[in-house]
Amino acid sequence: MKYNFSDVVNRMKPSEIRELNKMASSPGIISLGGGMPSPETFPIKELTEIMEFVMKKNSDLALQYGNTLGINPVREQISKMLEKTEGIKCNMENIIVNSGSQQGLYELGTVLANPGDTVITEEPTYVGAVSAFSANGLKMEGIPVDHNGMKVELLEEKIKKLILEGRKPRFIYVIPTFQNPTGYTMPVERRKVLIEISKKYDVPLVEDNPYGQLRYYGEPVPCIRSMTGGEDVIYLGTFSKVMTPGLRLGYTIAPEPVMEKFNLIKQALDLATNSFSQYVAYEYIKRGIIYKQVELNKQIYRKKRDAIVNALKANMSDISTFSEPDGGMFVWVTVDKNVDTKQMIPLAIKNGVAYVSGQAFTTNGTQKSSMRLNFTFGSVEQLEEGIKRIRKTINESA
Ligand SMILES: Cc1ncc(COP(=O)(O)O)c(C=O)c1O
Known part of the structure; x- marks a missing residue:
């Protein structure tokens, strides 16, 4: 053949x-x-207990298909957790639970852009984002990073240039905290500029934050989604670095109209994320083990x-x-x-x-x-x- x-x-x-x-x-x-996270950080004892509990108490639901956007009690726990850890205020209706935030990146590329369209990333950026956006046939324009993350002073010029060329970017993708691959963190001032530019040119801003909770030194910098004016930011999070990557759980927060489209695309991708993993995460947050x-x-x-x-x-x-x-x-x-x-x-x-x-x-x-x-x-x-x-x-x- x-x-x-x-x-x-x-x-x-x-x-x-x-x-x-x-x-x-x-x-x-x-x-x-x-x-990869270190296996010595895997909460094996706690997860074993939780898994047994889920199988005994909730197997009817945990082994069944779940809602496309995610199991409601889990979405509710994620919303509470994000308020506590990141200061993000969002309703569970604005959360979709995905098979890792990697799937969230792929969904973004499908929902917000057509093949051949351009998106803006940091330069260098997360290799998995390059792969997810490429799989959607997208072109990427990188804005260089320095020790303070994306050089936002170059961003506006780039957007103007792309608009003149008839290639208005469909979204801006950033990893502002402990960036992958550089480890750099963007200070608040630059985050404000990102919000301003996104609003001025009507280009959605996407914040990917898998590492925000893993701070070893210094004072936390607020995530963009939690800042004034950041309510429209599309935010990706994951359980991979704070529970285990093997259970494949991530989530995206987005405004209502975007969420409706995620719902459609997620049905085509896998109908719904693994119910069992979601119930495990539910107990993991509710019992406070995550913290x-x-x-x-x-x-x-x-x-x-x-x-x-x-x-x-x-x-x-x-x-x-x-x-x-x-x-x-x-x-x-x-x-x-x-x-x-x-x-x-x-x-x-x-x-x-x-x-x-x-x-x-x-x-x-x-x-x-x-x-x-x-x-x-x-x-x-x-x-x-x-x-x-x-x-x-x-x-x-x-
Ligand atoms: C910046 C970034 N985004 C997304 C992911 C994907 O994580 P996962 O699919 O395990 O949630 C990673 C994983 O390393 C990452 O570094």
């Missing part, structure tokens, strides 16, 4: 991270590549964040600059030398370490001398050794 594949899939490239994960799972390789777990995760990750930053200071400060994030899961390293981090990957694997190249987070092949390092998965010893191996690889590739 000769298969004729769609233009959309023919244009899509395999994710460097997925390819890398295959190599990085070989014994002896320290992986700083994937974006204790976040504190525990922070203790574990703070040590690892310090370990990787200290190892970078000891081994890499003479040849690179790197972020020193106050939270999240990633450090962004830019090597001074004219190193192509993508080309260097085979040598790094030979030396027993894996990372993701900067290019994987762009749509235009920039960020060649950068790399993203994950610090949540490996042990402190592995992080320290991993950085030494990266330094060795850079020396050898020079």
